Amino acid sequence: xxxxxxxxxxxxxxxxxxxxxxxxxxxxxxxxxxxxxxxxxxxxxxxxxxxxxxxxxxxxxxxxxxxxxxxxxxxxxxxxxxxxxxxxxxxxxxxxxxxxxxxxxxxxxxxxxxxxxxxxxxxxxxxxxxxxxxxxxxxxxxxxxxxxxxxxxxxxxxxxxxxxxxxxxxxxxxxxxxxxxxxxxxxxxxxxxxxxxxxxxxxxxxxxxxxxxxxxxxxxxxxxxxxxxxxxxxxxxxxxxxxxxxxxxxxxxxxxxxxxxxxxxxxxxxxxxxxxxxxxxxxxxxxxxxxxxxxxxxxxxxxxxxxxxxxxxxxxxxxxxxxxxxxxxxxxxxxxxxxxxxxxxxxxxxxxxxxxxxxxxxxxxxxxxxxxxxxxxxxxxxxxxxxxxxxxxxxxxxxxxxxxxxxxxxxxxxxxxxxxxxxxxxxxxxxxxxxxxxxxxxxxxxxxxxxxxxxxxxxxxxxxxxxxxxxxxxxxxxxxxxxxxxxxxxx
Amino acid sequence: xxxxxxxxxxxxxxxxxxxxxxxxxxxxxxxxxxxxxxxxxxxxxxxxxxxxxxxxxxxxxxxxxxxxxxxxxxxxxxxxxxxxxxxxxxxxxxxxxxxxxxxxxxxxxxxxxxxxxxxxxxxxxxxxxxxxxxxxxxxxxxxxxxxxxxxxxxxxxxxxxxxxxxxxxxxxxxxxxxxxxxxxxxxxxxxxxxxxxxxxxxxxxxxxxxxxxxxxxxxxxxxxxxxxxxxxxxxxxxxxxxxxxxxxxxxxxxxxxxxxxxxxxxxxxx
Numbered sequence: 001x002x003x004x005x006x007x008x009x010x011x012x013x014x015x016x017x018x019x020x021x022x023x024x025x026x027x028x029x030x031x032x033x034x035x036x037x038x039x040x041x042x043x044x045x046x047x048x049x050x051x052x053x054x055x056x057x058x059x060x061x062x063x064x065x066x067x068x069x070x071x072x073x074x075x076x077x078x079x080x081x082x083x084x085x086x087x088x089x090x091x092x093x094x095x096x097x098x099x100x101x102x103x104x105x106x107x108x109x110x111x112x113x114x115x116x117x118x119x120x121x122x123x124x125x126x127x128x129x130x131x132x133x134x135x136x137x138x139x140x141x142x143x144x145x146x147x148x149x150x151x152x153x154x155x156x157x158x159x160x161x162x163x164x165x166x167x168x169x170x171x172x173x174x175x176x177x178x179x180x181x182x183x184x185x186x187x188x189x190x191x192x193x194x195x196x197x198x199x200x201x202x203x204x205x206x207x208x209x210x211x212x213x214x215x216x217x218x219x220x221x222x223x224x225x226x227x228x229x230x231x232x233x234x235x236x237x238x239x240x241x242x243x244x245x246x247x248x249x250x251x252x253x254x255x256x257x258x259x260x261x262x263x264x265x266x267x268x269x270x271x272x273x274x275x276x277x278x279x280x281x282x283x284x285x286x287x288x289x290x291x292x293x294x295x296x297x298x299x300x301x302x303x304x305x306x307x308x309x310x311x312x313x314x315x316x317x318x319x320x321x322x323x324x325x326x327x328x329x330x331x332x333x334x335x336x337x338x339x340x341x342x343x344x345x346x347x348x349x350x351x352x353x354x355x356x357x358x359x360x361x362x363x364x365x366x367x368x369x370x371x372x373x374x375x376x377x378x379x380x381x382x383x384x385x386x387x388x389x390x391x392x393x394x395x396x397x398x399x400x401x402x403x404x405x406x407x408x409x410x411x412x413x414x415x416x417x418x419x420x421x422x423x424x425x426x427x428x429x430x431x432x433x434x435x436x437x438x439x440x441x442x443x444x445x446x447x448x449x450x451x452x453x454x455x456x457x458x459x460x461x462x463x464x465x466x467x468x469x470x471x472x473x474x475x476x477x478x479x480x481x482x483x484x485x486x487x488x489x490x491x
Numbered sequence: 492x493x494x495x496x497x498x499x500x501x502x503x504x505x506x507x508x509x510x511x512x513x514x515x516x517x518x519x520x521x522x523x524x525x526x527x528x529x530x531x532x533x534x535x536x537x538x539x540x541x542x543x544x545x546x547x548x549x550x551x552x553x554x555x556x557x558x559x560x561x562x563x564x565x566x567x568x569x570x571x572x573x574x575x576x577x578x579x580x581x582x583x584x585x586x587x588x589x590x591x592x593x594x595x596x597x598x599x600x601x602x603x604x605x606x607x608x609x610x611x612x613x614x615x616x617x618x619x620x621x622x623x624x625x626x627x628x629x630x631x632x633x634x635x636x637x638x639x640x641x642x643x644x645x646x647x648x649x650x651x652x653x654x655x656x657x658x659x660x661x662x663x664x665x666x667x668x669x670x671x672x673x674x675x676x677x678x679x680x681x682x683x684x685x686x687x688x689x690x691x692x693x694x695x696x697x698x699x700x701x702x703x704x705x706x707x708x709x710x711x712x713x714x715x716x717x718x719x720x721x722x723x724x725x726x727x728x729x730x731x732x733x734x735x736x737x738x739x740x741x742x743x744x745x746x747x748x749x750x751x752x753x754x755x756x757x758x759x760x761x
Contacts, residue, residue: 015674018674018676018677019676022676022677022680331662331663331665331681332677332681334681335677335680335681336677336680368670368673368674369670369673369674369677370667370670371630371663371665371666371667371668371670371678371681372540372630372631372667372668372670373630373634373662373663373667374630374631374634374635375630375634375661375662375663377634378634388581391539391540391542393542394540394541394542395542395543395544396542397542398541398542398543399542403541403542407541407669407673411537411538411541411543411546414533414537414538415538415543415546415550417532418502418532418533418535418537418538418546418550419532419546419549419550419553420532421530421531421532421553421557422530424532424533425530425532428502428505428506431506432506432507440740440741441740442740443735443738443739443740443741444710444713444738444739446714451672453671453672453673453675454671454672454675454710456675456679457675457676457678457679457682457710457711457714458679458682458707458710458711458713458714459709459710459713459714459738460706460710460738461507461508461706461709461710461737461738462738463506463507463508464507464508464509464510464734466509467505467506467509468500468504468505468509468511468512468513468528469500469505469528469530469531471509471513472509472512472513472516472528473528476528
């Protein structure tokens with residue numbers, strides 16, 4: 001793929017990214033929050049709701065049903081939006097979506113746009129694009145605001161600045177908000193929030209266009225739904241002249257009743273809240289009697305590869321409601337954080353989605369960097385079989401001969417013996433004896449040829465000597481015969 | 492009822508630690524089973540998880556054939572049992588000849604401890620092992636096969652053994668098969684946390700049901716210089732702890748007195 005938004009991907013350098021991440025003391029400190037807090041909060045929220053697992057089944061079913069009839073629901077949704085005076089724009093690629101948004105901004109003579117948190121905007125590289133066209137994008141979600149100050153990508157899909165410590169954020173605020181008194185107290189997290197709010201309040205009032213994402217789009221009513229904890233999204237979408245909703249096509253749900261089912265699993269899975277602080281539905285532009293609201297309401301529906309996922313083995317991934325539970329429970333994410341994944345979507349969901357969006361040739365490390373521990377699937381509110389789909393990517397990679405040569409030749413060597421149990425028995429018996437002899441004194445090795453990946457960090461136990469099969473056959477060979485032989489033991 | 496068992500010992504046990512295979516056989520024989528060991532190599536997991544479905548299928552067919560005569564297939568490993576029980580049917584989905592065979596094979600396959608408890612209804616073992624032990628839940632055992640209470644229930648009947656839970660016993664140890672050598676730094680970060688959680692319990696014996704995870708954790712604990720013996724849960728349940736713990740040399744090291752070596756190993760012989 002050649003889209004500008006994917007050029008920035010550092011996913012091919014995942015290994016180097018991971019090494020730097022492991023050596024970054026601030027990052028390692030910040031990641032403890034993910035490992036401890038998100039997990040405990042989700043568990044408590046789930047335990048408080050006896051029907052939580054049944055709700056997950058129903059959430060999965062709602063999304064599956066919607067995906068099976070996505071064309072019909074898109075049409076119904078579009079009709080409702082238009083009836084309410086809004087506009088729907090279909091964007092096949094990220095490039096299309098950027099151009100549509102630019103045209104709307106240009107028509108309104110927009111100089112600044114405020115933005116609610118949107119991973120799809122990150123996916124299409126919207127901020128850099130708008131800035132290059134002379135339109136200033138201002139992120140209004142606290143986490144997004146912080147990473148915009150630092151020219152970084154989000155490192156988590158619901159907590160974009162989770163990779164930072166409070167001290168780092170304080171020093172960024174002092175650097176950027178230079179007009180504020182130097183002696184002010186920013187020790188408490190709330191003081192950081194208050195300061196960001198004050199700075200952003202002026203931007204809200206000055207913005208010409210507000211762009212938000214959508215957690216859901218409701219076909220029944222033509223509504224877009226955002227779920228936030230700060231209220232910034234509400235100001236983004238009500239104050240400016242126009243509200244642009246940027247959402248990918250799989251965000252659709254049929255009815256408000258379906259929406260309420262999904263809301264019951266979303267916040268619990270994400271932050272452990274029963275509900276987020278704000279759940280805001282927007283339906284069309286301001287009506288004559290409304291006290292406030294945007295004059296224009298646009299929805300940009302992005303495909304960007306989703307409809308081809310719909311037809312293939314990665315379809316289940318389109319159920320994702322972006323709660324972040326998979327990364328919150330992922331030991332790899334805990335170790336290296338989100339930036340190491342090298343593009344917009346990190347963690348297990350990113351390991352499945354990113355290859356679909358930027359290509360397995362660039363994102364091959366992501367589905368490989370998993371122990372298949374299965375915790376992601378265990379907590380997914382819509383039961384996406386994430387390990388199975390990571391394995392499917394490994395299969396694609398293997399079929400296309402993209403796996404590293406060392407992996408392929410190692411596998412071929414092992415496979416040659418594994419497919420010939422008799423030869424395998426001879427070879428392993430020899431190996432076991434040699435290794436046992438070599439490791440007899442210490443009982444383990446601190447270095448082994450061709451195994452430095454293991455022995456750099458761990459000792460390797462010496463075999464006890466002689467394979468199990470050889471010993472068993474020696475001890476029991478004459479006692480037990482294969483079942484079905486005439487002279488087998490009587491039962 | 493006498494059950495005729497085909498023991499799939501796993502390639503790691505076969506090569507590295509045969510004593511786990513003998514402990515497994517003893518546990519099943521104590522439960523009244525007849526144990527046999529057909530010629531075998533590996534369950535095919537390395538190929539399957541590396542994306543080589545063709546090789547994985549070829550090996551799976553070979554395993555299904557080799558174990559066709561047995562009423563049950565028992566495996567002293569959660570991840571290999573998971574491969575047989577969960578992923579073989581996946582490998583042959585839609586294949587008119589092999590899908591039914593893979594399904595039937597999956598049906599009769601069990602991880603060792605769940606076989607003892609859930610099928611043979613074993614509720615106690617006769618072993619005696621003096622130690623304070625902590626048990627790590629291997630990911631596949633726990634999440635693919637639902638093995639959690641069974642080993643703890645049997646371990647509670649081992650005389651002299653006190654079980655203490657580590658923090659995050661259900662979190663991956665960072666082994667992940669080829670993962671640990673493909674991404675050694677990340678694997679190391681994960682196993683370092685695991686080793687710290689194990690050490691924090693004060694236990695002198697670490698147990699789990701998968702040799703891969705055990706080798707990973709033992710290798711890290713030993714590299715860190717921790718004095719914690721590491722064994723497969725089958726060895727303790729069978730009371731077969733005569734062999735040195737994983738990664739330990741045979742006999743006490745020449746310089747230390749015998750009882751010091753014994754306490755460092757974290758156990759007293761049966």
